[in-house]
Amino acid sequence: MKNKIIFLIKCIMVMLPFILISLYARMNMMGYTDEEAPYYLWNREVCQNKTGHSYDVLILGDSEANTAYLPEVLSDSCVNLSLGGTTPMENYYTLKEYLKYNDAPKAVFISFMDFHFQTSDCYWIRTMYSHRYSACDNWEMLQEARRHDESSIWSESAYLDWISYELFLPDKYIASLSNGGFNQRLEGNTGTRYFYDIHDGRYIDRTVKEAPIIVDYHSFFVNPLFDDYYRKLLALCAENGIHVHLVKLPLPASDTFSEEYVQGFEQYFEAVKEAFPGVTVDWWDSYEDRLFTDSCHLNIHGALRFTRELKEKYSEDFNNTYSGHQLAGMDDYFSIENHLDELINWLDACPDYAAVVCDTVGDFPDRYERDYKRPNVALTDCAFSDRAAGIYVLEDTADRAAFDQIFPDGDELISIYPGDGTCYNWNPYGIHGVNVLVINTSSGEIVCEKKFLYINDEFVLQG
Amino acid sequence: MLFNSGEFLIFFPLVVLAYYVLPGKLKNSWLLIASYYFYMSWNAEYALLLLTSTLVTYAGALLLERIRQKDEDPGHAGHLSRVVLTAVLAANLAILFYFKYFNFALDIAENTAHLFGIELNIQPFDILLPVGISFYIFQALGYLIDVYRGDTRAERNLLKYALFVSFFPQLVAGPIERSGNLLRQLDTPKKFDIPGVRDGLLIMLWGYFLKLVIADRCAVLVNTVYDAYEDYRGFQLVLANVFFAIQIYCDFMGYSTIAKGAAKVLGIRLMDNFEQPYFAESVREFWRRWHISLSTWFRDYVYIPLGGSRCSRLKKYRNVFVTFAVSGLWHGASMNFVLWGVIHGLYQIAEDLLSPVRAKLSARFQVDDTSFSWRFFRILKTFVLVDIAWIFFRARSLHSALYILRSSFDLSNIGMLLNDGIYELGLNTRNMNLLVIALAALVTAGCMRKRGVDVRKWLSGQNLAFRYMIYWGAVIMIILSLDLSGMEFIYFQF
Numbered sequence: 001m002k003n004k005i006i007f008l009i010k011c012i013m014v015m016l017p018f019i020l021i022s023l024y025a026r027m028n029m030m031g032y033t034d035e036e037a038p039y040y041l042w043n044r045e046v047c048q049n050k051t052g053h054s055y056d057v058l059i060l061g062d063s064e065a066n067t068a069y070l071p072e073v074l075s076d077s078c079v080n081l082s083l084g085g086t087t088p089m090e091n092y093y094t095l096k097e098y099l100k101y102n103d104a105p106k107a108v109f110i111s112f113m114d115f116h117f118q119t120s121d122c123y124w125i126r127t128m129y130s131h132r133y134s135a136c137d138n139w140e141m142l143q144e145a146r147r148h149d150e151s152s153i154w155s156e157s158a159y160l161d162w163i164s165y166e167l168f169l170p171d172k173y174i175a176s177l178s179n180g181g182f183n184q185r186l187e188g189n190t191g192t193r194y195f196y197d198i199h200d201g202r203y204i205d206r207t208v209k210e211a212p213i214i215v216d217y218h219s220f221f222v223n224p225l226f227d228d229y230y231r232k233l234l235a236l237c238a239e240n241g242i243h244v245h246l247v248k249l250p251l252p253a254s255d256t257f258s259e260e261y262v263q264g265f266e267q268y269f270e271a272v273k274e275a276f277p278g279v280t281v282d283w284w285d286s287y288e289d290r291l292f293t294d295s296c297h298l299n300i301h302g303a304l305r306f307t308r309e310l311k312e313k314y315s316e317d318f319n320n321t322y323s324g325h326q327l328a329g330m331d332d333y334f335s336i337e338n339h340l341d342e343l344i345n346w347l348d349a350c351p352d353y354a355a356v357v358c359d360t361v362g363d364f365p366d367r368y369e370r371d372y373k374r375p376n377v378a379l380t381d382c383a384f385s386d387r388a389a390g391i392y393v394l395e396d397t398a399d400r401a402a403f404d405q406i407f408p409d410g411d412e413l414i415s416i417y418p419g420d421g422t423c424y425n426w427n428p429y430g431i432h433g434v435n436v437l438v439i440n441t442s443s444g445e446i447v448c449e450k451k452f453l454y455i456n457d458e459f460v461l462q463g
Numbered sequence: 464m465l466f467n468s469g470e471f472l473i474f475f476p477l478v479v480l481a482y483y484v485l486p487g488k489l490k491n492s493w494l495l496i497a498s499y500y501f502y503m504s505w506n507a508e509y510a511l512l513l514l515t516s517t518l519v520t521y522a523g524a525l526l527l528e529r530i531r532q533k534d535e536d537p538g539h540a541g542h543l544s545r546v547v548l549t550a551v552l553a554a555n556l557a558i559l560f561y562f563k564y565f566n567f568a569l570d571i572a573e574n575t576a577h578l579f580g581i582e583l584n585i586q587p588f589d590i591l592l593p594v595g596i597s598f599y600i601f602q603a604l605g606y607l608i609d610v611y612r613g614d615t616r617a618e619r620n621l622l623k624y625a626l627f628v629s630f631f632p633q634l635v636a637g638p639i640e641r642s643g644n645l646l647r648q649l650d651t652p653k654k655f656d657i658p659g660v661r662d663g664l665l666i667m668l669w670g671y672f673l674k675l676v677i678a679d680r681c682a683v684l685v686n687t688v689y690d691a692y693e694d695y696r697g698f699q700l701v702l703a704n705v706f707f708a709i710q711i712y713c714d715f716m717g718y719s720t721i722a723k724g725a726a727k728v729l730g731i732r733l734m735d736n737f738e739q740p741y742f743a744e745s746v747r748e749f750w751r752r753w754h755i756s757l758s759t760w761f762r763d764y765v766y767i768p769l770g771g772s773r774c775s776r777l778k779k780y781r782n783v784f785v786t787f788a789v790s791g792l793w794h795g796a797s798m799n800f801v802l803w804g805v806i807h808g809l810y811q812i813a814e815d816l817l818s819p820v821r822a823k824l825s826a827r828f829q830v831d832d833t834s835f836s837w838r839f840f841r842i843l844k845t846f847v848l849v850d851i852a853w854i855f856f857r858a859r860s861l862h863s864a865l866y867i868l869r870s871s872f873d874l875s876n877i878g879m880l881l882n883d884g885i886y887e888l889g890l891n892t893r894n895m896n897l898l899v900i901a902l903a904a905l906v907t908a909g910c911m912r913k914r915g916v917d918v919r920k921w922l923s924g925q926n927l928a929f930r931y932m933i934y935w936g937a938v939i940m941i942i943l944s945l946d947l948s949g950m951e952f953i954y955f956q957f
Contacts, residue, residue, distance in 0.1 A: 007657050
């Protein structure tokens with residue numbers, strides 16, 4: 001017997017690298033996973049209230065929902081818990097977990113693209129890989145997928161794969177470990193995680209890619225597994241007195257919907273409304289194609305428009321003041337903005353921002369009146385002498401006095417006192433176009449400077 | 464269930480554990496259940512084929528022995544035996560033909576009819592090739608012929624015989640065992656033996672190393688080139704062909720080694736299927752070292768019955784040609800495989816025809832046949848010949864094989880060896896480096912083996928630190944290859 005035990009120990013010793021790699025994979029996920037996994041971990045931490053926040057409004061859904069809803073524009077008590085690639089199945093467990101650790105929210109907005117009512121494309125490679133849910137929840141999902149014979153999740157090797165993922169075995173993680181190197185992704189993932197924090201969960205595609213794909217929708221159907229979970233999700237909301245808004249998000253205006261599709265959609269959601277009477281169902285109007293990055297994901301400009309419309313429509317669910325946390329998210333959006341008209345849209349969306357504009361072309365006020373005028377933004381001419389001509393302020397119409405510490409200082413220099421006690425010496429005249437300095441009037445900090453060159457009767461971001 | 468699947472890594476320890484815990488009488492029954500489960504994990508229905516082949520050959524063998532024992536008239540007994548043998552052979556070969564060659568035969572019939580202006584338009588059968596069918600049917604037939612010849616006695620215990628045909632480590636890709644070896648080992652139940660189990664596990668580790676680290680890595684490069692062969696030329700194709708030679712060797716050798724190790728863990732010795740084939744100095748020698756269980760099967764049950772070499776030179780060449788053409792056909796229902804077999808047959812005929820000339824030239828130029836350089840040249844020549852034949856084995860069609868062969872002679876891009884061109888064939892720097900290290904280990908082990916060193920014994924004699932460095936090196940390289948794994952063993956299709 002003693003020999004057999006020694007032999008067993010030797011066998012384990014030979015397999016030591018296997019065990020050590022699994023342990024490393026388990027203990028240092030931020031060090032090697034790609035940049036989506038930290039978001040899943042962040043999502044879990046928020047649900048488990050490790051961040052110390054509870055929210056009045058939750059957003060649930062897939063990547064379509066993740067790109068469309070901007071929590072920082074909606075409310076300080078709103079979080080986007082949607083996860084890219086997920087279906088109603090995963091979202092049911094998200095809400096279940098959230099409710100376990102937090103008070104029930106007042107309202108939940110739920111949006112899925114049609115695809116995720118029909119199949120799961122990321123269950124293994126995202127949900128399981130990132131250990132978003134507990135082993136028991138994953139097991140339950142597999143059992144249900146098996147019961148419904150959902151081939152996009154269930155396969156003959158599903159239990160083995162479940163074991164491999166739960167134990168962090170190298171067959172599932174070695175590719176990431178090799179590509180990630182020893183801890184080489186830690187810094188990047190920590191940085192990425194910061195964005196999840198400041199944007200309250202919106203993490204996909206913060207930039208603009210203008211390549212929409214046009215789709216003809218022929219039929220609408222929901223696979224049994226996802227229908228089952230969708231109803232469980234709604235039942236969970238009903239049990240906890242949560243007001244549910246089911247939103248079919250805007251799609252590109254060029255998309256077409258067949259009669260059969262519209263009928264299928266209406267029939268399904270009529271049945272849902274019958275089963276869950278308090279639920280509202282919204283099929284949002286289509287948007288111009290330019291507001292999408294692909295067939296269904298809104299780009300940041302589309303998301304801003306949708307979020308503002310949503311906030312107006314369901315104003316009772318959101319508040320109108322902006323917290324410092326929200327403004328940090330907005331700061332980031334201002335920083336990455338690359339269109340002048342959209343920059344003004346951001347100013348229009350948030351009263352806590354102002355912009356100093358230096359116009360070297362000479363017709364900005366006319367152009368503003370013609371192309372960029374927004375209801376919540378007023379243009380004020382600083383009316384300086386010739387030496388510092390063409391300086392304007394764009395600010396909230398209701399709070400005109402928020403920003404006025406600005407005056408010329410020496411040759412082509414403008415001194416700006418944004419409010420945080422510092423003086424910013426701005427030299428905006430070096431370009432032919434408009435130079436825009438965005439200031440967060442709440443914190444009194446300068447957010448960013450954007451130089452738009454005047455080329456072929458258009459303003460184009462320099463660089 | 465693949466050897467390189469997680470399923471097997473759970474299945475195997477459970478089988479081993481239960482095997483050694485169960486009392487002696489139940490051990491074979493347990494292995495039989497495990498073997499059928501192993502086979503049914505691919506397609507449960509096809510276990511019926513395995514069972515049919517087993518029952519038919521079992522009954523046939525008993526009948527053959529009974530005829531021999533009871534019939535006092537040798538002439539009549541011989542005639543009756545031949546009838547029984549033919550019937551059982553026909554039944555087994557009919558299964559093989561239907562499931563493996565029917566559509567191929569249909570294709571040939573249609574093409575032939577088309578030549579005469581007749582359109583047959585018969586729909587091909589939608590049949591999935593049962594995994595390992597060529598292996599277990601050949602193993603069962605080998606046993607039957609041995610009984611017919613009186614080389615072995617018929618097995619009366621059906622359970623034991625069924626286990627002989629279906630023994631899971633070698634069921635789906637060999638080695639094709641002989642009754643004299645495997646069946647007799649099943650007579651006695653095995654006890655847990657630490658050195659044997661340790662050896663078995665080490666053999667399995669080496670098998671996994673060959674399959675996962677080398678073969679699967681080579682496969683990436685080979686598949687990249689062969690899937691778009693028209694985009695490549697010259698040295699790129701040569702490199703892909705060389706890598707395929709390595710891939711198929713390590714893939715098949717890997718499987719056989721894992722099979723051998725798994726059997727050894729269970730206390731059963733399987734025959735060696737490879738003996739450093741790429742160190743062969745002639746094609747004939749190559750076939751003594753490559754897929755030994757199949758080549759000896761063809762030698763014993765096809766080549767020798769045809770007359771072997773004890774006949775006129777012309778007949779001998781006919782026998783070689785037929786044996787290798789059939790061997791090619793055994794590998795797959797496609798003209799490519801037949802051609803591959805024919806090429807090997809022709810190689811051997813040419814070698815035999817040219818041997819007097821070679822001997823004369825050697826004497827004339829006073830070449831020392833035992834010198835390293837001469838032997839190295841012969842090894843290289845044999846490898847080139849074998850590698851050319853592999854093109855026909857790997858290519859999807861005759862047209863693509865000929866294109867690859869023709870384009871391989873344009874070596875104007877050999878400079879890719881000196882720049883990063885080699886990394887544009889599907890394998891990145893990291894994987895290429897790992898492959899080079901693994902190949903160095905393979906060649907070292909091969910050289911040691913050729914010098915008569917038993918690598919396993921040698922390793923167990925080394926100090927602990929060195930031993931574990933080797934074990935851990937192998938384990939780490941296998942782990943680093945897991946993202947490439949999941950590929951089937953090439954020989955499963957045969």
